[in-house]
Amino acid sequence: MSAKIKKLVWIFGLALIAANVFLIFGCKHQSERTLPIVITNIPVKKIQKSEEIPVANSNLVQSNPTKNDLNKSEFSSAALRNTALKQNLGWAFGGKSQKGWYLYHPLICRLIGIETEADNNDFAEALARWQKSVGLPPHGILDEATLAVIVTMWQSNRLKKRGEAQPNELQIGSIADFYDVSRPDELRQVERETYAAYKKMIMAAIADKSLNLADNGKDELAPGEKFLKIVSAFRSKNYQAQLRIASPNSGRAGLAVNSPHFTGRALDIYVGGEPVSTQDGNRLVQINTPVYRWLVKNAGKFGFKPYFYEPWHWEYAPE
Ligand SMILES: [Zn+2]
Incomplete structure (x- = not known):
């Protein structure tokens, strides 16, 4: 070559x-x-999550994360704090000291728009988004200050007027809808609109086959079915006073001087365990029943708002 x-x-x-x-x-x-420049600055994972998770404030889904947003390891440490606080956070309600917020976990999940365990990073992330939406520091930790705001929100959704219902506003509910099959007529009175809403809600619950409720073939619960039946509805001021005399040491809100049951719009509904006991162990049974979980998700569609402290107590207070 x-x-x-x-x-x-x-x-x-x-x-x-x-x-x-x-x-x-x-x-x-x-x-x-x-590549869009935005991707190099924002974790892709976070963008996908925001789109997947329904959050309380839909504006947040579109909003870009800011400097306030936590990184993955910060969410992990927030999740660790939540794991401890859900059992141990000391706070007070109704003149009693309370421990932890695990009994309110289903309602909290509903509020912050996620369905996951409290020790999960996703819970901390959803909580941080919610905290930001209400002007709280978005640290993703369910501390006492955050719990106080949550409780105030829940309480603000309840019945405002608690005057005694007039006789013409009440009707006697069918014995088929009551937990105690021997409950007399005068103790089965319910405010009319509340009762109609309750009936609709029961139809929807029966139609949801995942609940496995026994029905009588007429859109009502079967005689042998206990879940979702009414334990107590309208209570007159006189009747409430008699209950207080009968059990003077009862600290139950159910025997309050200014009870929402006077309106006929408050229903105690059977959700498991002892029907109306506030013992933590009893409430832990109740918040884990499928019917309670169903109520948390669906009762609002029928105008019923929860009283967070008593899993059985629901108030008809449509928007
Ligand atoms: Zn009640």
Whole structure:
């Protein structure tokens, strides 16, 4: 091979290498440039999650994360704090000291728009979004200050007027709807609109086969079915006073001087365990029953608002 041809081969080889280098680096550069700049600054995972999780404030779904947003390890440490606080947070309600917020976990999940365990990072992340939406520091930790705001919100959704119902506002509920099959007529009175809403809600619960409720074939619960039956509805001021005399040491809100049951719009509904006992162990049984979980998700559609502290107590207070 002559020196001239050798030189040509060398030049050709160098040109090939140069072309490859350009292709490799040129393309990489191109693909980076075509990516939206926003992706390089925002964790992709977070964007996908915000779109998947229904949150209380839909505006937040569209809003971009800001400097306030936590990173993954900060959410992990918030989740660790939540794991401890759900059992141990000391707070007070109704003149009694309370421990933890695990009994309110289903209602909290409903409020912050997620369905997951409290020790999960996703819970801390959803809580942080909610905290931000209500002007709280978005640290993702369910501390005493956050719980106080949550409780205030729940309480504000309850019946405002607690005057005694007039006789013409009440009707006697069917014995088929009551937990105690021997409950007398005067103790089965319910405010009319409340009763109609309750009937609709029961129809929907029966139709939801995952609850496995026994029905009588007429859109009512079967005689042998206990879940979702009415334990107590309208209570007159006189009747309530008699109950207080009968059990003077009862601290139950059910025997309150200013009871929402006077209105006929408050229903105690059977959700499991002892029907109306506030013992923590009893409430833990109740909040884990499928009917209670169902009420948390669906009662609002029928105008019923929870009293967070008593899983059985629901008030008809449509928007
Ligand atoms: Zn009640």
